[in-house]
Amino acid sequence: MRDLVCRDNEMTIKERVPLLLTTPEVLQAVGLIDDMGKARFVVQQESQQITVELNPVAGPRPNRDNWALGQRFSKLPGWMDSRDRLASPTPLWLKEPENYFWFEYLADSRTIYVQFNEVANKEDETVADFAKRVFTFVETHAVDRFVLDLRWNTGGNNYLNKPLLLGIIKSPKIDSAGFLTLHALRALFNSLDGIKVHVVRTTTSTLARTIIPRSNLRKS
Numbered sequence: 001m002r003d004l005v006c007r008d009n010e011m012t013i014k015e016r017v018p019l020l021l022t023t024p025e026v027l028q029a030v031g032l033i034d035d036m037g038k039a040r041f042v043v044q045q046e047s048q049q050i051t052v053e054l055n056p057v058a059g060p061r062p063n064r065d066n067w068a069l070g071q072r073f074s075k076l077p078g079w080m081d082s083r084d085r086l087a088s089p090t091p092l093w094l095k096e097p098e099n100y101f102w103f104e105y106l107a108d109s110r111t112i113y114v115q116f117n118e119v120a121n122k123e124d125e126t127v128a129d130f131a132k133r134v135f136t137f138v139e140t141h142a143v144d145r146f147v148l149d150l151r152w153n154t155g156g157n158n159y160l161n162k163p164l165l166l167g168i169i170k171s172p173k174i175d176s177a178g179f180l181t182l183h184a185l186r187a188l189f190n191s192l193d194g195i196k197v198h199v200v201r202t203t204t205s206t207l208a209r210t211i212i213p214r215s216n217l218r219k220s
Contacts, residue, residue, distance in 0.1 A: 001030070024056045093183070097152045101130050105137070111145040112138060116164065119156030131163035135171060146174045149183040 001017045004026065020026045024036040033039045036056065043050045083090065092113050096102055100118040105111070114134055121127055138146065148168075168174050 001026075004030075093149055093151060101127065103134055103137070105141065105143075109145065110142050111147060112141075112143050113147045113149065115149045115152070117152040118154065119158060119160050121160065127160040128163040131167045134164075135167040135174075138171060138173060143173065144179070145181065146179055147181045147183065151183050 001020050002013050004020060005013050005016050007013055007016070024033070024039065027033045027039055028036050038053055038055050040051060040053050043052065083094070092104065093115070095104075096115065097117060099115070100120060100122050101114070101116050103112055103114040106113060112134070119127070137143075146168075168180065174180055
């Protein structure tokens, strides 16, 4: 299956192979099943093996989700989701994974949480306008922490990153020790490494809980 995955690194294979293993067309193409109308799976739980036969059902692709069931943990109408049984609220990083970019202010900790999921303009707002709105909010409100979450970002037009990057660099409030936290995944596309590496190299902020492959931080 790994040869079927378009990837920039090994972690993308781990992310996408489970989706391919549940796609009937793919299973038939590689010779794992003969009939796309059913597939047999053997699941092992501790020492017990359970064999189940599954039939495919439609998996509608939500708007702004590149992968129907995998990449952004989208909820599908009519499908069971384990998160629906949880009493706790949905964590911020799973709140709006299909939204290209958005932010929320957490008043109790005076934190601004920015999720940047796609390097592309939306129909009703550009990345530049979004960046302006974010940094205007930072400068006009009591903010002690700035969280930039790139975990769902699959890249895009890197030329659009400039307003967001420059806004971080130019803000004395954000570009200070302990203020900025950057979240990223090992499966991050190289096309997005630009903003990640530039933030690391050009700011004095302390970055916490950041997953950045060392190979991407070598100085040229």
